Amino acid sequence: MQDHNKRFVERDRNWHPPAYAPGYKTTVARSPQQALVSMQQASTSELTGPDFRHLRMGSHDNDLLLNFRQDPAQGQGLPVGERIIMFGRVVDQFGKPVPHTLVEMWQANAGGRYRHKNDRYLAPLDPNFGGVGRTLTDEQGWYHFRTIKPGPYPWPNDPNSWRPSHIHVSVMGPSISTRLITQMYFEGDPLIPLCPIVHTLKDADAVETMIGRLDMARSKPMDCLAYRFDLVVRGELQTYFENQ
Amino acid sequence: MKQPNTVPASELMLRETASQTAGPYVHIGLALAAAGNPTRDEEIWNEMAKPEAEGEHIEVVGTVIDGNGDLVRDAFLEAWQADANGAYQPEYDLKKPFNSFGRTATTFDHGSEWSLKTVKPGQVAHPNGQPMAPHINLAIFARGVNVHLQTRLYFEDEADANAECPVLSRIESPTRRQTLIAKREEIDGKVCYRLDIKLQGEGETVFFDF
Numbered sequence: 001m002q003d004h005n006k007r008f009v010e011r012d013r014n015w016h017p018p019a020y021a022p023g024y025k026t027t028v029a030r031s032p033q034q035a036l037v038s039m040q041q042a043s044t045s046e047l048t049g050p051d052f053r054h055l056r057m058g059s060h061d062n063d064l065l066l067n068f069r070q071d072p073a074q075g076q077g078l079p080v081g082e083r084i085i086m087f088g089r090v091v092d093q094f095g096k097p098v099p100h101t102l103v104e105m106w107q108a109n110a111g112g113r114y115r116h117k118n119d120r121y122l123a124p125l126d127p128n129f130g131g132v133g134r135t136l137t138d139e140q141g142w143y144h145f146r147t148i149k150p151g152p153y154p155w156p157n158d159p160n161s162w163r164p165s166h167i168h169v170s171v172m173g174p175s176i177s178t179r180l181i182t183q184m185y186f187e188g189d190p191l192i193p194l195c196p197i198v199h200t201l202k203d204a205d206a207v208e209t210m211i212g213r214l215d216m217a218r219s220k221p222m223d224c225l226a227y228r229f230d231l232v233v234r235g236e237l238q239t240y241f242e243n244q
Numbered sequence: 245m246k247q248p249n250t251v252p253a254s255e256l257m258l259r260e261t262a263s264q265t266a267g268p269y270v271h272i273g274l275a276l277a278a279a280g281n282p283t284r285d286e287e288i289w290n291e292m293a294k295p296e297a298e299g300e301h302i303e304v305v306g307t308v309i310d311g312n313g314d315l316v317r318d319a320f321l322e323a324w325q326a327d328a329n330g331a332y333q334p335e336y337d338l339k340k341p342f343n344s345f346g347r348t349a350t351t352f353d354h355g356s357e358w359s360l361k362t363v364k365p366g367q368v369a370h371p372n373g374q375p376m377a378p379h380i381n382l383a384i385f386a387r388g389v390n391v392h393l394q395t396r397l398y399f400e401d402e403a404d405a406n407a408e409c410p411v412l413s414r415i416e417s418p419t420r421r422q423t424l425i426a427k428r429e430e431i432d433g434k435v436c437y438r439l440d441i442k443l444q445g446e447g448e449t450v451f452f453d454f
Contacts, residue, residue, distance in 0.1 A: 012259070018390065026387050032444055036453040037415050037450050037451070037453070038452070045379070045396075054336060061284065093257045105273060116268075130281065131272055168267060170274060179392065181266045181385060232261045235258075
């Protein structure tokens with residue numbers, strides 16, 4: 001294994017949200033106070049990661065319209081909400097597609113309620129909606145999900161904080177160094193600029209990387225709208241010269 | 245198309261998508277049973293080693309504790325480790341006796357412990373040629389954690405290897421190195437290692453950037 005010739009572009013910690021971001025109150029007691037210890041030179045432990053091509057997925061794992069329906073045998077029961085296709089490409093910082101990588105997502109239903117035993121929000125569960133999906137990117141790094149647009153919901157932070165509609169997105173990439181969990185927001189949502197979690201980012205350009213864009217060309221007439229959400233993971237570099 | 249050599253090199257590169265917290269309901273997406281939901285045929289979870297896997301079978305457990313000393317009950321963790329021979333097995337396949345990757349979560353019940361069923365990893369070489377002490381790489385995700393935290397778990401009974409490990413030695417404070425050393429326990433004849441992860445304050449766990 002020639003891992004030692006490989007490295008990843010440094011993660012820009014000023015681009016990502018800081019650990020301590022007091023406007024998002026839960027960070028206050030959960031943020032380390034000590035500096036991160038830099039590895040300086042990554043080893044095989046950091047340069048490798050899991051490959052999920054042999055993980056057996058269900059036929060509807062990426063189709064949230066169908067993967068929790070109450071009565072699949074009868075072909076009945078669809079979730080309430082705006083039907084959407086969420087799709088995009090996983091590429092690295094040099095624009096190179098990341099093929100066969102695991103993309104997972106989870107979300108609230110159209111009323112803003114999660115199917116989770118701790119979510120007690122007033123809005124009801126949808127009997128036909130689970131809110132979880134997973135898929136592998138194809139050869140060119142593309143992934144696709146079909147789902148409904150999640151609703152906004154209130155949460156205890158400021159006296160009246162609301163989360164914008166969002167889908168949680170998790171991507172592995174080629175190594176544990178590229179591991180990333182983010183959230184996709186919906187273009188034009190007026191709650192985005194009000195959200196304390198969005199505000200953990202200091203750079204407005206960084207917020208733009210989390211906006212799913214309405215794509216009319218990929219929408220299906222008389223069926224569903226499409227939102228495109230490309231993911232960029234850390235770029236892989238090769239070392240061409242010996243270390244002496 | 246841009247004319248070559250006319251813009252700073254950094255502008256020719258894309259920025260990484262920004263990180264956001266995994267939130268309080270991470271379980272519905274990545275730890276379905278912990279959310280109280282039905283699981284799919286194949287889930288990525290905490291049984292990294294089946295009984296037939298080669299090596300010393302161990303359980304690794306711990307809690308996650310916040311800056312107030314309270315349990316973090318909604319943490320989600322990912323583990324990445326070498327097999328007993330010191331080789332990473334990247335190909336994740338539930339049919340194999342051992343997988344290098346695993347997932348676990350703290351729980352909403354009393355003890356709120358995460359746990360991994362695995363084998364003790366062998367040594368892996370550092371690029372400088374020295375062996376690194378046996379370790380498990382851990383990533384911690386939770387509500388209130390904006391970018392996942394990365395740490396390593398080492399083993400108490402590997403004192404000599406730990407003393408020589410080039411990564412542990414990167415930690416300037418010897419006191420802080422101790423925050424990564426899991427304590428060996430034996431419960432009903434089974435070997436168990438415990439590492440409580442402290443996110444903040446006294447005894448704060450060392451977290452790495454790489």
